[in-house]
Amino acid sequence: MLIMRHELLLIAITVILLLVEIFLPAGKKDRIITPAILLMLAVLILGFIPGPTGSLFGGMYQTTNLIIMLKNILNIGAFIVMVQSVDWLRKPENTEKISEYYILLLSTLIGMQYMISSGDFLMFYLGLELATIPLAALAAFERFKEKSAEAGVKFIFSSALSSGILLYGLSMIYGTTGTLYFAEVGPAFTGTPLQVLGFIFFFAGMAFKISLVPFHLWTADVYEGAPINITSYLSVVSKGAAAFILTILLYTVFSKIALMWSNVLYIIIVLTITMGNLFAIRQQNLKRFLAFSSIAQAGFILLGVIGQSQYGMATVIYFVLVYIFSNLGAFGVVSIVSNRTGFESINDYDGFYRTNPRLAMVMMLSLFSLAGIPPVAGFFGKFFLFAAAANHGLYILVLIAIINTIISLYYYLLVIKAMFLNRSDRPIQRIKSDFYTNLGLILCLVGIFAIGIVSVVFETINGLSFGLY
Amino acid sequence: MSFLLLFIVIPVLTTIGIFFSKTHMQVKWTAVIGMGCQLILAGTLIYLFLAARAAGNTAEILFSTDMVWYKNLNIHFFIGVDGVSVAMIGLTSIVIFAGIFASWDVTDLPREFFTSLILLAGGVFGFFISLDLFTLFLFYEIAVIPMYLLIGIWGSGPRHYSAMKLTLMLMGGSAFIMLGLLGLYFNSAPGGGQLTFNLIQISKVTIPMAAQRFFFPFLFIGFGVLGALFPFHTWSPDGHASAPTAVSMLHAGVLMKLGGYGCYRVAVFLLPGAAHEMAWIFLILTTIGVVYGAFGAIWQKDLKYINAYSSVSHCSLVLFAVLMMNQTAMNGAIMQMISHGIMTALFFALIGMIYGRTHTRYINEMGGLMKVMPFLAVAYVIGGLASLGLPGFSGFVAEMTIFVGSFQHNDVFHRVCTILAVSSIVVTAVYILRVVGILLLGKIKNPEFNHITDGKWFDRISIVVLIIGITAIGMAPLWLSDMINNGLVPVMQRILLAGPVLH
Numbered sequence: 001m002l003i004m005r006h007e008l009l010l011i012a013i014t015v016i017l018l019l020v021e022i023f024l025p026a027g028k029k030d031r032i033i034t035p036a037i038l039l040m041l042a043v044l045i046l047g048f049i050p051g052p053t054g055s056l057f058g059g060m061y062q063t064t065n066l067i068i069m070l071k072n073i074l075n076i077g078a079f080i081v082m083v084q085s086v087d088w089l090r091k092p093e094n095t096e097k098i099s100e101y102y103i104l105l106l107s108t109l110i111g112m113q114y115m116i117s118s119g120d121f122l123m124f125y126l127g128l129e130l131a132t133i134p135l136a137a138l139a140a141f142e143r144f145k146e147k148s149a150e151a152g153v154k155f156i157f158s159s160a161l162s163s164g165i166l167l168y169g170l171s172m173i174y175g176t177t178g179t180l181y182f183a184e185v186g187p188a189f190t191g192t193p194l195q196v197l198g199f200i201f202f203f204a205g206m207a208f209k210i211s212l213v214p215f216h217l218w219t220a221d222v223y224e225g226a227p228i229n230i231t232s233y234l235s236v237v238s239k240g241a242a243a244f245i246l247t248i249l250l251y252t253v254f255s256k257i258a259l260m261w262s263n264v265l266y267i268i269i270v271l272t273i274t275m276g277n278l279f280a281i282r283q284q285n286l287k288r289f290l291a292f293s294s295i296a297q298a299g300f301i302l303l304g305v306i307g308q309s310q311y312g313m314a315t316v317i318y319f320v321l322v323y324i325f326s327n328l329g330a331f332g333v334v335s336i337v338s339n340r341t342g343f344e345s346i347n348d349y350d351g352f353y354r355t356n357p358r359l360a361m362v363m364m365l366s367l368f369s370l371a372g373i374p375p376v377a378g379f380f381g382k383f384f385l386f387a388a389a390a391n392h393g394l395y396i397l398v399l400i401a402i403i404n405t406i407i408s409l410y411y412y413l414l415v416i417k418a419m420f421l422n423r424s425d426r427p428i429q430r431i432k433s434d435f436y437t438n439l440g441l442i443l444c445l446v447g448i449f450a451i452g453i454v455s456v457v458f459e460t461i462n463g464l465s466f467g468l469y
Numbered sequence: 470m471s472f473l474l475l476f477i478v479i480p481v482l483t484t485i486g487i488f489f490s491k492t493h494m495q496v497k498w499t500a501v502i503g504m505g506c507q508l509i510l511a512g513t514l515i516y517l518f519l520a521a522r523a524a525g526n527t528a529e530i531l532f533s534t535d536m537v538w539y540k541n542l543n544i545h546f547f548i549g550v551d552g553v554s555v556a557m558i559g560l561t562s563i564v565i566f567a568g569i570f571a572s573w574d575v576t577d578l579p580r581e582f583f584t585s586l587i588l589l590a591g592g593v594f595g596f597f598i599s600l601d602l603f604t605l606f607l608f609y610e611i612a613v614i615p616m617y618l619l620i621g622i623w624g625s626g627p628r629h630y631s632a633m634k635l636t637l638m639l640m641g642g643s644a645f646i647m648l649g650l651l652g653l654y655f656n657s658a659p660g661g662g663q664l665t666f667n668l669i670q671i672s673k674v675t676i677p678m679a680a681q682r683f684f685f686p687f688l689f690i691g692f693g694v695l696g697a698l699f700p701f702h703t704w705s706p707d708g709h710a711s712a713p714t715a716v717s718m719l720h721a722g723v724l725m726k727l728g729g730y731g732c733y734r735v736a737v738f739l740l741p742g743a744a745h746e747m748a749w750i751f752l753i754l755t756t757i758g759v760v761y762g763a764f765g766a767i768w769q770k771d772l773k774y775i776n777a778y779s780s781v782s783h784c785s786l787v788l789f790a791v792l793m794m795n796q797t798a799m800n801g802a803i804m805q806m807i808s809h810g811i812m813t814a815l816f817f818a819l820i821g822m823i824y825g826r827t828h829t830r831y832i833n834e835m836g837g838l839m840k841v842m843p844f845l846a847v848a849y850v851i852g853g854l855a856s857l858g859l860p861g862f863s864g865f866v867a868e869m870t871i872f873v874g875s876f877q878h879n880d881v882f883h884r885v886c887t888i889l890a891v892s893s894i895v896v897t898a899v900y901i902l903r904v905v906g907i908l909l910l911g912k913i914k915n916p917e918f919n920h921i922t923d924g925k926w927f928d929r930i931s932i933v934v935l936i937i938g939i940t941a942i943g944m945a946p947l948w949l950s951d952m953i954n955n956g957l958v959p960v961m962q963r964i965l966l967a968g969p970v971l972h
Contacts, residue, residue, distance in 0.1 A: 311541070373614050374607045383603075383647070387542065390651040395683070398651065402644040409640055413617060413633060421621040421629055455539045462541045 021099035062119040077237040085229035086436035104134040112241035139226040151225025158218035166205025172198030209242040223291035232331035272299030307388030314462035322381035325447030329366030350424035377452035471534035480591030511562035547601040552956030564722040570931035572715035585615040602666040631711035638704040642694030649688035685743035688736040696728025697784040699758030709777035714821025722814035729787040741967035758785030763896035798874025808863035815935040837913035863942035
């Protein structure tokens, strides 16, 4: 029981919310917000209590201290998203659907947790689908908006396609190795042509989920159309979970063909970072802008994977953690501005600092963290990732990546320029933010500063990553 | 726990103080008090350092503190000073103190202005006391990034363009530095053992030549971008011309010295083998920079551009001297950094004050300012004379030392470079005297200038502090020169070990 406590707790609060929803009178549905957030906070805290590790269902489900930490990281991300979306959920058109929102969100989280805890490909696939399908519903949450519905459809089609590709790859792997258990596939995976083909299909399917170039085409449209808080969830928690399981699988199951996949990764990293950055430069809509920037960030995450060491794994986890706080900080500001005023374009932010200094500061620090400017955590995350790749001798790749951080700095500075440097006749009016918005942004700020300067975080992660590679 | 930590703590406390200040006056006075403390602290440091040396303490690094930060990567928070960094800290504290007074009349968003300014200064202080390459790089970037806001919000002219150009070029340089530092880190234990970012430890090992050859250009160019290495200097004229007064002062006075210091301290010191091999390429570039900067200054009509090009010339001279790689020239390089730092800060302060009164920076539109603002005009002449290397001022000592040092090489290539670089002194005299003549002497061209007032009290504080610095070094250069020489000993030892003995 305790081995699976993360998932069970989440299932429990999902059921509780479902029951509470039934008894809430119509028109008072927004009363569910506070209990939902408190319950999630309880789950988050309980998750940090040390507990037993091991495997269940004959090895289909497994958990280690590392995996528990990954789940905690995902919980943190989901918690902040839940807090940040309160302002949006209180809008009149959403109040009747608040509990659906939480239930769907929690279901995807449960799916992700099963996915990273999986011990065989069947469980992995189940988790993946549970994580994906509710997300499509969430992307189409604002039914009355054409773009949101479009985003939902695009998301379900592209993820169905990618799941299909992934399943096809898994079937080849199963066909050649005769098993689905990670522990047994690993030794049997010797790199015969059919196995390699299976791996390629599997990798392409995962690349869709993490939105790596050239499998990224759905990203910008879905991110733009979906409600902002769903976009932030997609870009942070969902991407983080997929990156975690991909790293684990590459390091364990596919370690015998490491030479091959590291070459593939090399090319994909260069493409992803460069394309993501070049497209981000041209975006005017902040959601699309952040979508492309998050494609580029996914490329940076893989830089740690290609490091192929315990340290590489640690940098991936650490960077995702940093990225959760930085990206949610940026999305938090975009979301409140969009909710209150409807503005989403960079030009609308002209003179933003003079009317909303605090929001502008949060936005600036988050963008600096995404760009990797000290003293915020993004600098440490990027530096460690580069060190992981350099440790493997890939100095040219590191150089390409570092030059790309300068390109990314350029477009992040464009937003900062609009907020701080430009003047506007009609700036965005002063926004009075409520408790939950403040809480969400303060959490992000604390994360952005503390994770970098407090070295314990990275050392803990590094300590737990031991033995994986 | 060393008291050097205060150099970082005071700026942080000052920014917190500014954050809680209510009125403009409170903001300014908090900044003055904070940076005044910093100045006193720097004075104390110089005194303690000299006293320790006089007492026979010959340790390479004094007042050091070493704390582990990231254990698994062996990143430390390792601070300490030697003679060179003490001198640089002294320079920084003088310039930032004067800079606060020079920006006394900032009215638009003063709180943000002074916060960014002090953050920048804090980054510079952190850079000079760091002995761990990771924190060194961290502070380097902290020093660079506030420039974007400082130029972009409070600048003039094409400020958005200049701010973006400057930030991207400098961060591009820091991208090279980051790669170079990673290279140093992973080659810091060639015989196996714990990798380290510790500058002193790396200086004790011999890094394989192949790695040196690969990483030296990255490190030298990376720092060189900030040190106005030709052809990567193009951010400098635009950036300086668009920046507000205090920012130009700090940037030309201190921030560009980060580049020179980095080249000397990281690139040449840690990779001396490759430095010997590749010095000729960069010597050619820096010689071009010295001469080109001086000629560039002649053609400009905007006071700030004149000074910006002059800075390019003088800062190239710093890199030029570092590449000569002998004790005398290196000593001259450090002296030149200090001397140019104070001198150019004085110039930019004066230009800012003149512009604030005449509302133009074009020399052709001005004239006879000596009659209406004698104090500022005399200060300008003093700065000019120091800049063209008149004995009695700091510029003479520095340039003299550099050229004596570089002429010690008795091969044709070094001598030709030296002679070409020396010619820049003549060109410098041309543009300085020309500006002084047009700007200050002669008739008052514009009748409106008759109503101009001379420097106010805060202007005068700023200028007097800087002039004291210039003349103190010029009249009594020996204490500074001795202090620097002391710090140069280990550097020279390593350089001599690595390469052919140069004369």
